[in-house]
Amino acid sequence: xxxxxxxxxxxxxxxxxxxxxxxxxxxxxxSACAVCxxxxxxxxxxxxxxxxxxxSAAEESIFLTKFASKVILLVRxxxxxxxxxxxxxxxxxxxxxxxxxxxxxxxxxxxxxxxIRIKDTKTNQERVLEAGxxxxxxGHQPNTEFLNKQLELDETGYIxxxxxxxxxxxxxxxxxxxxxxxxxxxxxTAAGTGCMAALEAxxxxxxxxx
Numbered sequence: 001x002x003x004x005x006x007x008x009x010x011x012x013x014x015x016x017x018x019x020x021x022x023x024x025x026x027x028x029x030x031s032a033c034a035v036c037x038x039x040x041x042x043x044x045x046x047x048x049x050x051x052x053x054x055x056s057a058a059e060e061s062i063f064l065t066k067f068a069s070k071v072i073l074l075v076r077x078x079x080x081x082x083x084x085x086x087x088x089x090x091x092x093x094x095x096x097x098x099x100x101x102x103x104x105x106x107x108x109x110x111x112x113x114x115x116i117r118i119k120d121t122k123t124n125q126e127r128v129l130e131a132g133x134x135x136x137x138x139g140h141q142p143n144t145e146f147l148n149k150q151l152e153l154d155e156t157g158y159i160x161x162x163x164x165x166x167x168x169x170x171x172x173x174x175x176x177x178x179x180x181x182x183x184x185x186x187x188x189t190a191a192g193t194g195c196m197a198a199l200e201a202x203x204x205x206x207x208x209x210x
Contacts, residue, residue: 011177020106048067058087075100103121113133166180176196
């Protein structure tokens with residue numbers, strides 16, 4: 001397929017843990033976006049579990065306190081990777097409990113999540129947390145592998161675009177949405193940059209028509 005302009009909008013895929021029960025209960029109490037789904041009636045006034053130890057996990061835990069009866073943050077080590085400011089906010093919140101050295105093993109429930117089987121990595125002791133929701137905050141993988149490094153990417157694989165534009169390092173190639181946005185990752189911001197890419201591509205084509 002030949003084209004005079006290309007817009008890449010392949011997005012980013014949330015990283016999963018592939019736990020037993022995950023496929024059956026995905027979007028039935030499991031989510032990778034607290035900002036997107038946390039306010040849903042399904043999660044209100046429930047104990048919610050967040051997995052992760054970075055800034056995203058801290059932000060999502062804090063956000064979920066608006067709706068949850070309690071938030072439990074599972075951190076696989078004895079320390080968080082999040083910035084000190086975010087750590088302080090998490091540790092000072094009366095509605096967030098941090099479970100250190102803990103990993104999830106299995107998601108429990110029939111139609112909806114009702115529990116998480118967890119393991120203490122130091123003692124190897126397992127137990128079940130009663131919970132109404134599980135949120136992954138372990139990062140996203142931009143869908144750029146197919147490019148085979150033909151475009152300039154950042155250190156985590158997102159397409160680099162020139163400031164304030166959707167232009168890549170190759171003229172006539174534009175990138176929009178989550179494939180170039182690792183900060184906001186919202187439908188409305190993706191749609192906005194999609195509009196930008198369309199307008200920039202149209203402008204590019206008008207100046208390069210045969």
